[in-house]
Amino acid sequence: MRPRVTPRFAATRGFVVVLAATSVSLVACGDSTSVNPAIPAAEAAMAAGDITCIDGKIQAAGSSAQANAITEWVNVYQTACPQSTIDYQPVGSGAGVEAFLSAQTSFGGTDKPVVEEDLAAATDRCGGNPALNIPLVGGAIAVAYHLEGIEELTLDPATIAGIFSSDITRWNDPAIVALNSTVVLPDAAIAQFHRSDSSGTTANFSDYLESTAPNAWDYDTGKEWTAPGGQGAKGSDQVIASVAQTPNSIGYVELSYILDAINAKPVSIDQGAGPVLPTAENASVTLASSPTLNEDGNIILDIDYTTQVTGAYPISIVTYEIVCSAGLDARKNPELVAAFLAFAASDSGQKLLGDIGYVPLSGDLLTGVRQSVDTVLAGAVR
Amino acid sequence: MNLMAPPLITGTSVRPGDRNFRLFTTGAGVAVLAVLAAIAAFLVWKSIPALQNNTGNIFTNEQWLPDADPPQWGIAVLIFGTIWTSVIAMTLAVPVGIGTALYITFYAPRRIARTLGFIVDLLAAVPSIIFGLWGLYYFMPEIVPTAQWLSTYLGWLPIFSNDLDLYTKSILIAGFVLAMMILPTVSAISREVFWQVPKGHIEASLALGATRWEMIRMAVLPFSKPGMISAAMLGLGRALGETIAVALILSAVFEINWQITEPGGNSIAANIALKWGEAADNGRSALIATGMVLFFITLVVNMTARWVVNRRRDFSGAN
Numbered sequence: 001m002r003p004r005v006t007p008r009f010a011a012t013r014g015f016v017v018v019l020a021a022t023s024v025s026l027v028a029c030g031d032s033t034s035v036n037p038a039i040p041a042a043e044a045a046m047a048a049g050d051i052t053c054i055d056g057k058i059q060a061a062g063s064s065a066q067a068n069a070i071t072e073w074v075n076v077y078q079t080a081c082p083q084s085t086i087d088y089q090p091v092g093s094g095a096g097v098e099a100f101l102s103a104q105t106s107f108g109g110t111d112k113p114v115v116e117e118d119l120a121a122a123t124d125r126c127g128g129n130p131a132l133n134i135p136l137v138g139g140a141i142a143v144a145y146h147l148e149g150i151e152e153l154t155l156d157p158a159t160i161a162g163i164f165s166s167d168i169t170r171w172n173d174p175a176i177v178a179l180n181s182t183v184v185l186p187d188a189a190i191a192q193f194h195r196s197d198s199s200g201t202t203a204n205f206s207d208y209l210e211s212t213a214p215n216a217w218d219y220d221t222g223k224e225w226t227a228p229g230g231q232g233a234k235g236s237d238q239v240i241a242s243v244a245q246t247p248n249s250i251g252y253v254e255l256s257y258i259l260d261a262i263n264a265k266p267v268s269i270d271q272g273a274g275p276v277l278p279t280a281e282n283a284s285v286t287l288a289s290s291p292t293l294n295e296d297g298n299i300i301l302d303i304d305y306t307t308q309v310t311g312a313y314p315i316s317i318v319t320y321e322i323v324c325s326a327g328l329d330a331r332k333n334p335e336l337v338a339a340f341l342a343f344a345a346s347d348s349g350q351k352l353l354g355d356i357g358y359v360p361l362s363g364d365l366l367t368g369v370r371q372s373v374d375t376v377l378a379g380a381v382r
Numbered sequence: 383m384n385l386m387a388p389p390l391i392t393g394t395s396v397r398p399g400d401r402n403f404r405l406f407t408t409g410a411g412v413a414v415l416a417v418l419a420a421i422a423a424f425l426v427w428k429s430i431p432a433l434q435n436n437t438g439n440i441f442t443n444e445q446w447l448p449d450a451d452p453p454q455w456g457i458a459v460l461i462f463g464t465i466w467t468s469v470i471a472m473t474l475a476v477p478v479g480i481g482t483a484l485y486i487t488f489y490a491p492r493r494i495a496r497t498l499g500f501i502v503d504l505l506a507a508v509p510s511i512i513f514g515l516w517g518l519y520y521f522m523p524e525i526v527p528t529a530q531w532l533s534t535y536l537g538w539l540p541i542f543s544n545d546l547d548l549y550t551k552s553i554l555i556a557g558f559v560l561a562m563m564i565l566p567t568v569s570a571i572s573r574e575v576f577w578q579v580p581k582g583h584i585e586a587s588l589a590l591g592a593t594r595w596e597m598i599r600m601a602v603l604p605f606s607k608p609g610m611i612s613a614a615m616l617g618l619g620r621a622l623g624e625t626i627a628v629a630l631i632l633s634a635v636f637e638i639n640w641q642i643t644e645p646g647g648n649s650i651a652a653n654i655a656l657k658w659g660e661a662a663d664n665g666r667s668a669l670i671a672t673g674m675v676l677f678f679i680t681l682v683v684n685m686t687a688r689w690v691v692n693r694r695r696d697f698s699g700a701n
Contacts, residue, residue: 064659092659094666189547196634198660223660224446225635231551231645232634234656238518245523246550 041352042079050346053081054336061089062096062109064235065200065254066137066319069358070109073344076352086340093200100322101125106332107341108322111200113300127327129379132298134372135318136344138359140255140283141205143267143315146243147171147186154179154268154275157212157314163190163250164209165217166229171248179270186248193242193251196232198223204317205252211305212271212314240264255283256357269315273308280354282313288363290316297325297372301365316359326379334380338373345373422677429671432664440671446636446653448668449661455668457675462638463553463648464676467628468621470557470642471564475621476614478561479568484598486569487576499573506566514627517559522631525555529643544643551633553647559627564617571616575609576602608691615687619680625651650676 045051060070067090074086091099093110100108101121108114113133114122122131143160145153155163159175162168168175171185195202206221220226233239236253243251244263251264255278258266268275276282289312290304301318321341328334343349350360361369436453438445443456482502486495526549533544583601592600603610629652633645654669661669 094660094662095658098663191548191550196629196632197656198665200660220447220450222447222450224657226445226447228635228637229546230633230635231548232632233551234630234634238630241519242550245519 041348042076045076045343045346045348046080048346048348050348051077051080051343052339053084054333054339055081055083056333056336057085057087058106058333058336058340059087059089060096060105060107060109061091061099062321063093063111063200063319064090065093065111065139065317066109066358068256068356069137069353072352072356073340073349076348077340077343084336086336092198094198097322103329103332106328106334106337107324109319110322111203111317111319113320114322115300119298122322122324126324127329129327130296130298130325132323132325132372132376133300133320134297134323134341134345134369134376135299135301135320135361135365136341136369137319137353138280138283138287138361139317139319139357140278140280140313140359141201141208141252141315141317142255142258142278143250143252143269144240144243144258144261144264145250145267146247146263146265148247150183150185151265152180152183152268153265154270156270157209158216160267160269161209161213161216164192164194164230164252165219165227166192167216169229188248191246191249192230193233193239193246193249194225194227194230195235195239196225197234199235200317200319201236201252201254205315208305208315254357255280255359259357269313271306271308271314273310273312276311276313278313278315280357280359282311283316283359284362285309285312286314286316287318287359287361288365290365292365292368294368297375299365299368299372318361323376324379325375328380334376338377338380341373341376345369422674425670425674425677429667429674432667432671435664436668444636444638446657446668449665453664453668457650457672459636459638459648460650460653460672461675461679463632463652464622464650464679466640466642467553467556467560467632467647467649468618470553471560471621472614472618474557474561475564475568475617479565479613479617480572480610482565482569483572483576484602486573488594488598488602499570502566502569504566505562506570510563510624510627511630513559513563514630517555517627517631521559522550522555525558526550529554533643541640541642543641545641546644548645549643551631551645552643553632553639554642556628556631556647557642559631560621560624563624563627564620567620568613568617571613572606572610575606575613578609579605611687611690615683618683622680622683623651623676624649625655628652629655 067088070088074088077086078084093112096108097110097114097118099105101118103125114131119131123129125131143155147153155176156179159168159179162175169190170187171190172187177185200223202225203221203223206219209217210221225232231242233242236257239251240253240257240261243249244261258264266278268277286304286307289307289309291302293300293302303316303318305314307314323337323341328337350366353360432448432453433440436455438454438456440456442458443454444459446455447453448455486499490498529549529552532542536542537544579602583605584597587597587601628649632647632649632652634648634652634656635646636648637646639646650672654673657665657669
């Protein structure tokens, strides 16, 4: 029983409430990389003999850094093979490796190779057969800036490290001016953006700073951003959106995010061999000239961040698939895993990467990767 | 609380309907407690490994490196950010929410009251991701001038000062967005409570010559105090646990900073959302440990609220 007081005596004194209708404007904030219709590519790959159709369904999960590349491959593969379904969930490297180790998925994607205890656990998961790290997707990290009217900006590793550790706080700092004598830099504070979530991109970027500018960068490396100052944003999409939205800002993102960004432009990096822009070709040069460790098909790439090769963009990355060389249980459809990897490592598969902001593998690295994929193909046949 | 209360009337035969219904209600009560206990047990169990090998002091360490070797992490920054954003949200939302409820109940003409109440309730149905995106892309640029004004003219107060000259992704913005999210909770419950103020009290005070403000101050507010506290505490619960909107808006740095207009801040729930995907075993365990802390903070907040409400019971009830 609720005595209900009706406000009959309400309107005596004029109370006017203005209901400000709040206009909600939402900016679409999905991945900035559009995945093209894949049908012509599928036909081309079929014609080139790069796709072998295996029916069935597999599930995979892992690194979000390679998600767009895998999605592109899946689209092309599934268009060519309508009876196949490949489901890749971009849950993150850690969760992806865990899902693979606990036998929930057919393969995992990861930004860092699986080593030591985890590799032993992966071997157990493959019924005692070796698990392989196969680098399949090359990439690059671009440093994006937003400065009105400045079309080109060159930085060196020490300056980048200075900016991202908040030692350099203004755009007209002598260190930046010295590298960009042809432009007039504003007397403005640098708004620096980094990732607020745990991220392989942060791990690679801080690794790069530590290897190339040890004097200017004395913070931890790893998936967590540990340097002081700056602003965190969730995911590369939010970092690029923040840079685009904030004048006089800078941030680091995966290459694909800068391709169709508005207002944000890529920084050229000068490591002694002249300024180099982040492009698929330039990053490919770095990957091809970096030393690899290949143990029976388990390939780990040691990227040469300090490279001074002409036209080599130094902040290059590679992401891996963790797979069973053999012994994957039949329910996880090892034949389809092998066929999909073979397509991804083929000429048509790698060529697709360059168009969507990733970096195709080349040279000895690609040869090694194909040998590993052959091992998986052989292991899948029973 | 007493699960097995004796039947009110003893000595009479128990009918099957009575017995079955009582079993059902007892079961429902026990189920809630069982779920709660299961959650607490899960949190404790899963957080033990990270608590054991943490080389930092869990209460004072201001880093988040649970997957490093050796692991180093602490909850100081997270607790600070969780409480600080919620305090700001409460400061903004409670007066406005109670004001809205008072207007709807005692001032607005009937038709406006009904529409306004409906609209306020509708605000509660907006998913929090929408609040987050709206806050990040629309509200943040709009609020920057206000933040600049605050730091220019009230900068002598340490919390409004801004040394960085940057005003985005701040605790203030997160506080505003959280305030909008908890406003419907505070307002809807306060409204229900105001409706329960005995008509006799209201008419008596008006008959004695009180103005409407005096009537509200002397008849409505004292009667409704426990209810308003409950409303505020339910809102606080949502603010403490809000995840995705806070994760999108805050800069999420590991640093204790009282300056609410500078980029910064973090919260327990947001940190879990941001770190879970890439966390390894120990990282997850540490995240669950922070979840356990949030669980206990919420428990303490609710128990305190209940205690405050009970202490003032003489004002409420059927009189």
